[in-house]
Amino acid sequence: MMDESFWSDADFVRDKLPPSLASYMISKAFTERAALEFGEQHGLEVVTVIPSFVVGPFICPKFPGSVHSVLALILGEKRRYSGLLNTSMVHVDDVARAHIFLLECPDAEGRYNCSSYTISLQKMADILSANHPEFTIPSAESLAGIEGHKYPGLSSNKLLETGFKFNHGVEEMFGDAINCCKEKGYL
Numbered sequence: 001m002m003d004e005s006f007w008s009d010a011d012f013v014r015d016k017l018p019p020s021l022a023s024y025m026i027s028k029a030f031t032e033r034a035a036l037e038f039g040e041q042h043g044l045e046v047v048t049v050i051p052s053f054v055v056g057p058f059i060c061p062k063f064p065g066s067v068h069s070v071l072a073l074i075l076g077e078k079r080r081y082s083g084l085l086n087t088s089m090v091h092v093d094d095v096a097r098a099h100i101f102l103l104e105c106p107d108a109e110g111r112y113n114c115s116s117y118t119i120s121l122q123k124m125a126d127i128l129s130a131n132h133p134e135f136t137i138p139s140a141e142s143l144a145g146i147e148g149h150k151y152p153g154l155s156s157n158k159l160l161e162t163g164f165k166f167n168h169g170v171e172e173m174f175g176d177a178i179n180c181c182k183e184k185g186y187l
Helices: 010-016 019-041 065-070 078-084 092-104 121-131 157-161 170-183
Strands: 047-051 053-055 086-091 110-114 117-120
Touching: 010 019, 019 047, 019 110, 047 092, 053 065, 053 092, 053 170, 065 078, 065 170, 078 121, 086 092, 086 121, 086 170, 092 110, 110 157, 117 121, 117 170, 121 170
Parallel strands: 047 110, 053 086
Antiparallel strands: 086 117
16 A cells, blocks of 8 residues: 555556556646645645546546546446556545535645555456446456556555544445546447
8 A cells, every 4th residue: 555655656657557548647646746846945835636537427528537447347348447457436526525624624634545446457347347237358367367567555554543524435436436427428
């Protein structure tokens, strides 16, 4: 599990990930570090929230990358399976609530991971199969041989120690994302 002391290693990310994903991850880390340093240099209290894969309903006009990725089993996008071996996720509403909570928390400082679940690809298949029988989901057994990067989980202990509580479970994350995708014509 990674806590807030871990930062993305730009060289590692550049070497291991496709350029579009690498540039996204690196730019987020550099921007966050710059914001924290600026706050420190100018006496400003800066708090950052680092969400994992944000899942649930969405209002943006495009299919969000995080939702698209975690629904790969439903969409049949086998090329994405190797990136989902160990996926940290959080419901979009919990991310919004965490931002508000930390804004109102007088003792908040620095970085806060925001991730309520870390789930394996096989567990994801089991949950989706059990809760959404209208889709053909590969069995957990058939996914056992998938190889790829198994990313570490993201620990939200610092956030939880402030008194924050996550409201949404993983089944609700998937259900809300799927319903929204159906409404918008993606499924």
